[in-house]
């Protein structure tokens with residue numbers, strides 16, 4: 001028995017990676033639109049409304065339009081964009097984030113995939129704040145670097161045309177679209193200060209949360225944080241927790257293979273007064289397409305990691 005799936009935005013960066021992960025699966029029947037009809041609202045509405053599932057790999061406005069086109073039909077949606085991540089009626093598609101989240105996704109009609117940067121931040125902040133090991137009102141700062149495929153076709157073209165860019169800082173108006181979901185799903189009192197940047201690698205991402213126990217003793221010691229994270233992610237096929245940095249460094253490599261893993265690392269100073277929590281992931285993997293496929297598997301009652309790159 002198979003389920004039918006329409007990918008709206010199938011020839012974009014995330015859409016293509018989803019199709020790659022689904023290739024050859026007998027349990028998924030892909031509905032496709034010809035090149036000259038893929039932006040036609042009538043064709044998209046028919047495809048959306050006729051499918052069991054649809055994954056929206058679109059800019060935010062087009063994702064909102066797709067959700068409206070699907071309204072009243074039986075199709076269950078997974079939205080890769082940031083249009084619905086804090087919207088009422090949508091379930092946040094990060095199965096490992098909190099107890100009960102996987103079950104909520106399995107039962108949901110509308111699932112919003114997390115942003116790539118929030119996946120790294122929330123992997124630490126959500127369970128640790130829920131457990132009382134980090135305070136909700138700490139002035140969190142989130143540093144992050146992303147491969148340029150995180151910006152879709154437009155940023156890929158820019159970095160491929162201008163090979164001289166070594167670092168691109170952005171988000172200096174502090175209004176990055178990922179801040180609301182980080183704030184809401186971690187249960188923060190104050191929005192975090194978010195400092196993203198892009199590096200000249202196609203894919204890959206590091207998200208870092210620096211913490212000062214000297215400034216706020218409510219932050220739990222590193223061994224308690226490690227124990228809590230190990231317990232929270234025990235048995236997860238996608239998330240690892242550790243304290244290792246081979247040769248004292250963590251590397252993102254040019255030309256690395258796609259992965260749907262999320263690797264969490266906890267570091268502390270010798271006196272225990274400072275911590276650095278670092279998440280490593282593939283922006284197109286657990287940060288986007290891999291997470292979409294994981295959510296589809298959960299919603300359709302299929303093996304959760306089918307098609308994923310472990």
Ligand SMILES: NC(=O)C1=CN([C@@H]2O[C@H](COP(=O)(O)OP(=O)(O)OC[C@H]3O[C@@H](n4cnc5c(N)ncnc54)[C@H](OP(=O)(O)O)[C@@H]3O)[C@@H](O)[C@H]2O)C=CC1
Nearest residue numbers: 009011012013014057058062080081149150152153283288
């Ligand atoms: N890239 C990443 O790492 C991540 C992306 N996302 C999100 O996923 C979504 C898709 O991103 P991404 O794949 O990178 O973006 P791309 O720009 O690579 O692809 C978007 C696709 O949507 C198509 N499109 C645009 N408007 C419409 C429309 N009205 N109807 C049908 N198709 C349309 C585009 O067409 P055309 O080819 O003609 O331009 C393009 O193929 C975005 O919301 C993004 O923020 C989320 C997490 C990570």
Ligand SMILES: CC(=O)N[C@@H](CCC(=O)OP(=O)(O)O)C(=O)O
Nearest residue numbers: 080081082115116117146150151
């Ligand atoms: C490098 C880069 O430009 N990244 C994108 C985010 C990619 C992503 O996660 O997309 P969503 O916003 O849909 O979550 C950005 O910062 O806007």
